[in-house]
Amino acid sequence: MEILVAKSSGFCFGVKRAIKIADKCANSAPEGDIFTLGPIIHNPQVVKRLEESNVFAKKSLEDIDSGTVIIRSHGVKLEEYNEAKEKGLGIVDATCPFVKKAQELVARLTGEGYTVIVVGEKDHPEVKGLISYGNEQVRVVSGLAELADMPRVKRLGIVAQTTLPMEKLEDVVRFCLHKATEIKVFNTICNATSTRQAESAALAKQADVMVVVGGKNSANTRRLAEVCLAIQPKTYHIEVASELDPAWFAGALIAGITSGASTPDWLINDVVERISAMCPK
């Protein structure tokens, strides 16, 4: 049986890069302690591995008085960045370059006098960071309902949370055409999620059995499993390799593997190895 892993499976570019930067920082052993501001990703195994390299996750800058702070891929608020500098901490910035670009665009649009809308989730750390680069007029909207009371403005700038579904940006821009004479939109959506879904769907068409690896509480992994299930009824959503059942692969010529954005590569590798051992070629 052949095992095919979706190319875009696992961590997105920004998360991969942030973990690499954190590892490098741990290995270069700067003076003092090393911290990440919030867990580097919402995955306990990755956080634990960093702890073993003496990189500790802290909730806020209040808990960090000296040493080096690593900024995770979501980015931080401009105020936090400045506070870390004022505290004299070493700063290792692992902000995803796509998020960084969106932060710069919020600052640029604000500077150019645009009323700025960030389309995204108010409570998401990335969005909290994004709006900190604007002024107090920056508005976060997650959908049309929040735009109902928006006054008409002359110049409107629109930026999106990098993980926003495209349809949400489309809806907001469509509505805003009625609310401003000039609209400058930056499509800052990173296409990792949509690419992942498209590739997984293509793989599900080809495979005789499909395994989706990732947290049962991970929205993007669950959505991925739904996409695959609609194409290949023999789709199984698992969190770890030990859940695999040899019966799933009986008679299969091709097994497809995909995973959510928060699933580390080694978990995927574990799954691939376990399946290989179950079904020798």
Next chain:
Amino acid sequence: MEILVAKSSGFCFGVKRAIKIADKCANSAPEGDIFTLGPIIHNPQVVKRLEESNVFAKKSLEDIDSGTVIIRSHGVKLEEYNEAKEKGLGIVDATCPFVKKAQELVARLTGEGYTVIVVGEKDHPEVKGLISYGNEQVRVVSGLAELADMPRVKRLGIVAQTTLPMEKLEDVVRFCLHKATEIKVFNTICNATSTRQAESAALAKQADVMVVVGGKNSANTRRLAEVCLAIQPKTYHIEVASELDPAWFAGALIAGITSGASTPDWLINDVVERISAMCPK
């Protein structure tokens, strides 16, 4: 019986203004002949009235060697404007200020390095004028089909024909979000048509009989009649006052009057007077 005329009935602002400018020009009697480049509006009575004041419609600048040329509300191509200047003609520019603004925006976006899309009808004189203010990369699209082969660009500028239905602009902008990282949209649509429709619909709700005045071959008048008919079954579409039938108004307390964008005020006044005479208070 009360007669109510829709407030936005008749010529739009730009057309009214152009006719006023032409009248003023005729009355000020500049040296030499006076011409309009194309008929000032597509209404033979208005054109005839101007002829009586010695203002003649000419198809092209080739037919005008001296005197004064009046530019109509649609505007003209930049090349035509320059040609008229080079010929030493007097120029009276009656281009609608909303069209003028759109022309300037095409020039500005082109100058700023944007790839420019004009959403509108390729053969409409306004659109021909608009694109002449850009470079050879300016693209006219009337709908999504014409965008299918559009390559991805970095910076896209979008401007609309001033009489475009809003949904067309919305559709094109939505599509273009997938085609460019930055989109600068100017909503140059003049809301005269949509305002007219909304006001006429409100009047049709109030009135016991509705009269829509305007050419049977005028698309915007026909659409207006449809809108009113859907609300008030006693809706009549006429071109001139002589078509009115007293029977239509039997038992009515309120008669509503509206008209298309190419219907001159005096035609509407004729209709109001004739109805008044038919149904004395």
